[in-house]
Amino acid sequence: MNAGNGERGTGNGLSSAARAEIRRLMAQFPEPQSALLDALFVAQEEVGYLSPEAIRGVAEVMDLPESEVTSVASFYHLYHFKPVGAHVIQVCTNLSCALNGCGRILQHLKTRLKIDVGQTTPDRRFTLKTAECLAACELAPMMLIGDDRHGQLTPEKVDAILTRYADGRSPKPEARGP
Amino acid sequence: MSEQPTVTLTIDGKALSAHKGTTVYQAATRAGIEIPIFCYHDRMPPLGACRMCLVKVEKQPKLQTSCTLEAADGMVVYTDTPEVKAGQEAILEFLLINHPLDCPICDKGGECPLQDQTYKFGPGRSRFVEAKRDFAKPVSLGPALVLDRERCILCWRCVRFGEIIAGDDALKGFERGFSSEINTPFTLPVQSKFIGNTIAICPVGALTAKSYRFISRPWDNRPVQSTCTLCGVGCAVEFDVRGERITRTRAREHPAVNDIWLCDLGFFGHAFVDHTDRLRRPLMRREGGFVETTWDEALSQIASRLGRTSGPRVAMLGGARLTNEDAYVATRFFRAVVGTPHLDHRVDARPQSPDLAVSWGMGTAIADLALADCVVLIGCDITETYPVLWLRMKQATERGATIIAVTPKALEIQRFVRWQFLHRSGQGGAVMLALADAVRGTAPREAPQGIDRTALAAAAKALGSASRPVVMIGRTALDAPDGWQMLAASGEMCRKTGTELNVMRGKGNAFGATAAGLLPDVAPGGRALADAASELRQAWGSLTTEAGMTAPEILDAAVAGGLDVLFVIGADLANDVPDRERWRAARARLPFLVVQDAFLTETAQMADVVLPALVAAEKDGTVTSIEGRVQRVRAAVSGPGDARGDWAILAALAARLGKTIAYSGWEEIFNEMRGLIPGLGIDERLPVRHPPLGKPSEPERPASAAGGFPLILIPGEALFDRGVLTSRSPTIADLAGEPWAMLHPDDAGTIDAADGEPVVITSARGSVAVRARISPVVLPGHVFLPRGYDAAPVNTLIDVNEPVTFVQVRALAPAAPS
Ligand code: SF4
Ligand code: SF4
Ligand code: FES
Ligand code: FES
Numbered sequence: 002m003n004a005g006n007g008e009r010g011t012g013n014g015l016s017s018a019a020r021a022e023i024r025r026l027m028a029q030f031p032e033p034q035s036a037l038l039d040a041l042f043v044a045q046e047e048v049g050y051l052s053p054e055a056i057r058g059v060a061e062v063m064d065l066p067e068s069e070v071t072s073v074a075s076f077y078h079l080y081h082f083k084p085v086g087a088h089v090i091q092v093c094t095n096l097s098c099a100l101n102g103c104g105r106i107l108q109h110l111k112t113r114l115k116i117d118v119g120q121t122t123p124d125r126r127f128t129l130k131t132a133e134c135l136a137a138c139e140l141a142p143m144m145l146i147g148d149d150r151h152g153q154l155t156p157e158k159v160d161a162i163l164t165r166y167a168d169g170r171s172p173k174p175e176a177r178g179p
Numbered sequence: 180m181s182e183q184p185t186v187t188l189t190i191d192g193k194a195l196s197a198h199k200g201t202t203v204y205q206a207a208t209r210a211g212i213e214i215p216i217f218c219y220h221d222r223m224p225p226l227g228a229c230r231m232c233l234v235k236v237e238k239q240p241k242l243q244t245s246c247t248l249e250a251a252d253g254m255v256v257y258t259d260t261p262e263v264k265a266g267q268e269a270i271l272e273f274l275l276i277n278h279p280l281d282c283p284i285c286d287k288g289g290e291c292p293l294q295d296q297t298y299k300f301g302p303g304r305s306r307f308v309e310a311k312r313d314f315a316k317p318v319s320l321g322p323a324l325v326l327d328r329e330r331c332i333l334c335w336r337c338v339r340f341g342e343i344i345a346g347d348d349a350l351k352g353f354e355r356g357f358s359s360e361i362n363t364p365f366t367l368p369v370q371s372k373f374i375g376n377t378i379a380i381c382p383v384g385a386l387t388a389k390s391y392r393f394i395s396r397p398w399d400n401r402p403v404q405s406t407c408t409l410c411g412v413g414c415a416v417e418f419d420v421r422g423e424r425i426t427r428t429r430a431r432e433h434p435a436v437n438d439i440w441l442c443d444l445g446f447f448g449h450a451f452v453d454h455t456d457r458l459r460r461p462l463m464r465r466e467g468g469f470v471e472t473t474w475d476e477a478l479s480q481i482a483s484r485l486g487r488t489s490g491p492r493v494a495m496l497g498g499a500r501l502t503n504e505d506a507y508v509a510t511r512f513f514r515a516v517v518g519t520p521h522l523d524h525r526v527d528a529r530p531q532s533p534d535l536a537v538s539w540g541m542g543t544a545i546a547d548l549a550l551a552d553c554v555v556l557i558g559c560d561i562t563e564t565y566p567v568l569w570l571r572m573k574q575a576t577e578r579g580a581t582i583i584a585v586t587p588k589a590l591e592i593q594r595f596v597r598w599q600f601l602h603r604s605g606q607g608g609a610v611m612l613a614l615a616d617a618v619r620g621t622a623p624r625e626a627p628q629g630i631d632r633t634a635l636a637a638a639a640k641a642l643g644s645a646s647r648p649v650v651m652i653g654r655t656a657l658d659a660p661d662g663w664q665m666l667a668a669s670g671e672m673c674r675k676t677g678t679e680l681n682v683m684r685g686k687g688n689a690f691g692a693t694a695a696g697l698l699p700d701v702a703p704g705g706r707a708l709a710d711a712a713s714e715l716r717q718a719w720g721s722l723t724t725e726a727g728m729t730a731p732e733i734l735d736a737a738v739a740g741g742l743d744v745l746f747v748i749g750a751d752l753a754n755d756v757p758d759r760e761r762w763r764a765a766r767a768r769l770p771f772l773v774v775q776d777a778f779l780t781e782t783a784q785m786a787d788v789v790l791p792a793l794v795a796a797e798k799d800g801t802v803t804s805i806e807g808r809v810q811r812v813r814a815a816v817s818g819p820g821d822a823r824g825d826w827a828i829l830a831a832l833a834a835r836l837g838k839t840i841a842y843s844g845w846e847e848i849f850n851e852m853r854g855l856i857p858g859l860g861i862d863e864r865l866p867v868r869h870p871p872l873g874k875p876s877e878p879e880r881p882a883s884a885a886g887g888f889p890l891i892l893i894p895g896e897a898l899f900d901r902g903v904l905t906s907r908s909p910t911i912a913d914l915a916g917e918p919w920a921m922l923h924p925d926d927a928g929t930i931d932a933a934d935g936e937p938v939v940i941t942s943a944r945g946s947v948a949v950r951a952r953i954s955p956v957v958l959p960g961h962v963f964l965p966r967g968y969d970a971a972p973v974n975t976l977i978d979v980n981e982p983v984t985f986v987q988v989r990a991l992a993p994a995a996p997s
Contacts, residue, residue, distance in 0.1 A: 053365060064594060066348035068341075071364035075353040082365075 014054030015062070019047045023062045034065065041074050050081040078132055085128040086121040088166050091145040094131045097138035106142050107131065109156040113163070126167065188254040197250050204232055204245040207258060214258055215267065215296045217274075217382045218334035219246035222439065223343050229274070229334050231296070233266040234258050242266045268302035275305060277312040278383070279329050287384030289397040293332065312357070321368030322913030323375065323389055323447055328360050331385035337361060337377035344440070345373040346573045346595055361385065372566050372898055375446030379430065379439075388427065390447055390910045395419065395426040403815040404431060406802055407445040408500075408687050408795045409904075412545070412567045413804025414441050418449065418796060418815040425449045425796060425815055435546045436808065442566035444898055447910035449796060452816065454907040456778055458791035459820020469789070474821065474831070477788050482835035484771050484787075488743035490518025490723060494733045497750030498524030498692035499685065500777075501825050502800035502812060504848040506688070506695035508826035508840060509748060510703060514696075515719040516838045520727030521736075523699050524692035525685075526755045530731035530979055533657050533666040538705070539685040539693060540867040541806045543649050549574040553645035556584045557669050558607060558656025559683045562591050563896040565805060581641045585610050587655065587893050588921065588963050589956035598638040600630055603958055604891045605983060607656055608664030610635075615672040618643050629958075648676050653683040655895055658757075660982035682867075683805070688795075691803035694856055694865050699727035704856035705868040714855060720838075730756075731979075737765035744771045748825060749792065751903050751969075753781035759974040760944060775828060780903050781969065791822040798824050800845040807865035888942060888985035890926060892976060893963045900967025918949040918971030921963035922988065927953040930990050937991040940964065942984050945975035948991070962988055 015023075023040040027033035040063060044055040051074055060067040074080040078091070092098075092107045107118070110129055114122050121128040137143050140152020144159075151162050184199045190207050197206040202225060207214050217229040227247040234245040237255035242263065245256070257263060275297065282288045314328040333352070338361065341349040349371035353362050363369050378386045400419035407414040407428070414437035417429045428449050430441040461477035462469040485493065495513045498506050506524070513522045528534035548554070548571035562569045569592060576582060576595045584590055584599045585607055593599055602610050606627040613626045617639030626632050642648055650673050656665040673680045685693075696703035702711035702724075712724040728736055734756065736742050745765075756762045766772065766785050774786040783789045795802065797818035801809050823831075826848065830840040842848045853859045858866060899905065899915035906912050920940060922932060932938050932951040939948050940962060949964065949971045957963050966973050977984050 056364070066594070068348045068351045068364050072351035072353055076355045 014052065014056070015044060015047060015058030019043050020058070020062050023059065027063065033063065037063065037065070037070065037073055038077070041070070041080055045080060050084050078130075081128075084121070084125075086125045088126060088146050089128045089130060091130045091132040091135065093133070093135045093137070093141070093143050093145075095134035097134070097141040098143060101141040103142040103154075105156065106144065106154045106159060109159055110144075113160070127163075186250050186252045186254075188250050188252070188256060190256045191258055199250075201250050202246055203234060203236075203243070203248045203250050203254070203256055206250045207234075207245065207256070212258055214245050215292075215300050216246060217292065217296075217332060218336060220336050220339075220380055223336075223339050226335055226339065229332065230270050231267065231274075233263055233270065235260050235263050264300070267300040271297050271301040272305050272307075274332050275301075276307050276309075277329060278332065279311060279327075281330075284393075285327075285330065285384035286387040286392060286394075287330075287381075291384060292382040314360070317387075318362075318366060319368075319389070320363055320366070321374075323443055323910050324369050324378070325387050325389050325392060326361065327385050327387070328362070330383045331361050332383055333359055333361070334382055336380050336382065337386055340373075340377050340380060341371065343577070344376070344570060344573065345371065346569075346576075346592065347371045347373065349374060350377060372442050372444075372562055373440065373570070375443050376430070376440050378446075388447070390450065391427045395421045400426055402429075403813050405796065405812045405815060406804075406810040407441065407448075408802050408812065409444050409448050410442075410565055410898075411686055411689065411805040412436065412565050413802065413806075413808055413810055414445055414567055415810070416441065416445060420815050423816050424453050435544065436804070436806075436810075437567050438570070440567060440570055442898065443914065444566070444905075444911060447914075448905065448908050450909055450911075451777075451904045451907035452794055452796050453819075454778075456907060457819040457822065458777060458779060458783075458789065459822060460791060461821070462779075462783075462786075462789040464787050474823070477790060478832050478835050481773055481788055481832060484744055485517060485836060491521065492741070492743040493517050493519045493746070494521035494728065494736070494742055494744075495519070495697075495746040495748065496523060496526050496730055496733060496752060497746075497748040498695075498697040499687040499689040500749030500794070501688060501692060502795065502798055502802055502845070503688070503691040503695055503809065503852065504800040504845045505798075505825035505829075506692045506697050507703060507848060507852050508829050508842070510696035511719050511722075511840060512829040512833055513746075514715075514724075515722035516833045516836055516840065518723050520699055520723050520725045521733050521742075522697055522727060523730040523733060524689060524697040524750075526730045526750045526752055527757060528730055529658055529662075529757045530729075530735075533662045534654075534684065535729050535731075537657075537666065537680075537682045537684075538868050539682050539805075540690050541651075541681040541683070542679040542867050543681050543806070544864070545571060545804075545806050545808075547647075548572055548649060549578075551575045551580050551645075551647050551649040552578075553581045553583065553642050553648040555642060555648065555650045555672070556582065556586065556590070556596075557611065557650070557652040557665060558586060558659060559651045559653025560586065560588070560590060560655065560896055561651070561653075561683075563898045564653060564683060566898055581638075581645070583614075583638045583642065585614070585656075587659075587957065587961065588895060597641070598634050600635070600638075601958060602627060602630065604893055604961060605660045606630075607659050608661030608668060611665050611668035611672070614639055614642075615668045615675065618672050618675045642672070642676060645676070648678045649681065650676070650678055651681045651683045655893070657682075657684060658894070685805065688802045690805055690807060690865075691801070691809075694803055694807075694859070695852070699729055699732075702855075703852065704859070705866075706857075711855065718851060718855065734761050734765045737769050740768050742769060744773065745769055746773045746775065747782055747786075748775045749777075751776070751780040751782045753785070754902065754969050754972050754974065757974055758977050758979040759972060761979065762974075775825060776903075777822070778903050778907070790828055791820065792828065793818040793822050793824045797822075798845075801849060801861065803865060807867055809859060809861055809863060809865065811861060888987045890960055890962050890986050890988060892940075892942065892973075892984040892986045893957065893961050894966055894973045894977070894984075895963055897965035897967060900965060902967045902969055905967070906969060915968070916950075918947070918968035919952050919965070920949045920988070921952045921954055921957050923955055923957050923959040923961065924953050925959040926962075926988070927951060930988055932988065932990040939989045939991060940976065940986050941989070942976040942978075942986045944978050944984075947971040947973070947975060951988075951990070962986055 026036040026039045048055040060070045143152040185196045187196045217231045225246045227244045232245045233242040235257040316327050318326040337350045349369050403418045407416045415431035415433035417431045418425045419427045432439045460471040463472045581597045584596045609627045652669050702708045708724045772786045774783040775790040777794045796815045833840040934953045938951045
């Protein structure tokens, strides 16, 4: 819609910088809706997760129904609808990793972090999730922490890796995007 | 037009020809060959999601989905080979892997395509022994809809209905693969005015109606074909009746009106019919209270009161809840038996407003809305007032139509509106004048502040170049402080573009009341009284053919002590009139008030005699829709206690007055009406007559905020409200929620009001308590307050002598500082 008088009102989800970034992304595509996945990452980065307000913000800027934005976001594993910890651990449980003992790795993470799958540690440092094949079968069993791949895991190796994240920083600058 | 190319194919050995573009499924169905389907629905393009419609096509290695396969020349198709049967069995076995088969407790049982097709095409047994997918059940998605996710076969019909037909995107698919489910975002109440349709088209029992849960089986229902009378669109419905109760309302196909759809008011708005509050016996006032009485006594009392006065000191208001036949007999009763010309159904019209100068209704045919290439909505909130018409406009937008809206409150459908001119109260006229200028090609005069002139020019260009434009003006424009200006500019714009102005005004059977002559200045059929006089005299005997007072004038006369008796028939004046104080003053000076209604309305509570009347679902006869279409209503149930039909009540009263009004039934009345109303016929359209528009008689008075009342009130419409009938239909009352008002975030900030919190709106006249909704759909400085909530009546705030109502809004519980 082209309002005869200015744009629609703003919600309380997104800053004007985030809105501007989404508009910039939309301009990159012949069909502005194509920018939706990137726009969701912008929102997630700003709010920390996809809160209803953040989704409303994306929907408003992109002139899409909120239901459509939520539906699309729910299709992908890398969007979070609940607040997550500083580092999101995704343990692959698909075939190659299963055959190579991801069960043991997952169990180890649960015991060590004292949380179940889908939960976040009380210090909000780690969120534990499982994932389908992360396209790194050669590294099975493997997991992602943020965007970093860690493979050929053993419980000892997991311990070592976790200490590297435990001080709150990523060991290397985090890249964004799928 | 060139001949459409055809193709010839063979299905099950039958040679068929079909238009190019036809699918194999369609060609087969037309030839009477059954192919089972789930996801395909003929009002939407094919999707190919369920694979139930498999067929064998010669020379193609695999089975094909016939709903997506275009018929081609020379194609040889089989629908019942062993291979096809195996395919169908496999699909059904697959669909049933996770299906709970809880048919005994499923509302769809008995009319369920999955049940029927499993029986007909299924394997009869399953190889799956694994545990089924399980969900918490059922999930409530708001007041109307219940979702049982494990029953869902993911056909996407409901999702696509929201995307393609209604444009509300109410239901969506979430997650993926094994976890896929239909839902709303975060399982919140579904936001839709059309969700009943998804219940109707869901091929399983995944979507069911809360109001029909465990109520009946299809074979226990007796369907009664009728017409919805709740808004004026006149959708064709079927009431399912079990015993003496309407269990549900379903859509009946009517290609020219509602196609196969209804709105949720139609689907769930019938429950008031058997509400325990219905009036069952006549009531008479005695010692300050009401006592039940007999018809005999009630009618005698009214007759004796009428005997002590003269015709012109009697008046009648109301009529929109009557059938055509009721309205016609009412006209006859008042003009010929009582001898008064003071009758008017337009009880909600503002005095001196353009409301009273135009004929209400549409010249444009409802079906043609889908063919429009430009639709202009002037103060007309289409989804809140005539919802099913929006579905036609949505079709037009799919074909590329441009929608232009001039409105003080952003429309719910704004995503589909190309140019929306959101204007301040009192500036709609200026916007319309500028738009009319631009259409005319003269330089548009100064557009009001905040309205983009380039957008105006672009909108005018789209309208100017449209070949099938449709222009609609609604109550918000006609009742606006600059209503006359808006009407004049709209008329001018229509003349320029060679189209007619559709006056989107009037609820229920207001159009039938108009046609039947419940107006002070025209005869039945919209004819001049003088012209129709001799025919009327022949049919009715002596009568008054003078022009009488309009509804606002009738109230004035009552206030001035000029009336002895007022009849209110099927209207709740206390809530319907624009200015409640005037009604109070009128009532105070009225010696005798008769109310004929189905409930003890606020108006009835002030009456001297109350007569219990039947409602549309209890009567046989006809009603007239906003496009003038005359359709049948049929008695689905017989009505409570001693309640009677309206025309029968008036006929009985005539007898007391020594006059005869005798009809054997609605047919006889209808036949008599046919002689007097040109064009009257079942399923025919009566023409809408637009008399020449009067010039503004109202002086343009600049309005300015009075001290202490900084905001401007915009009264408006909401589809779901809590009035006499809707508050007694639980689903509708729940959808409506508590009374509310819409405030701009800036104003809400000033008064510290939070979304959903209680606020009090006060004018110089009175105050109402509502919940605040905070949204930029209204401009700063305005408060939108919907009519129709009897607990927060807008008309307590309004003084019709003031063109603009200024109000103050106060938060009851100031928002906690965050
Ligand atoms: S809820 Fe019904 S209509 Fe919607 S996808 Fe599932 S089966 Fe189809
Ligand atoms: S659009 Fe009007 S007539 Fe049609 S179902 Fe809804 S309320 Fe009834
Ligand atoms: S199965 Fe784990 S990465 Fe592919
Ligand atoms: S009906 Fe053809 S695929 Fe569903």
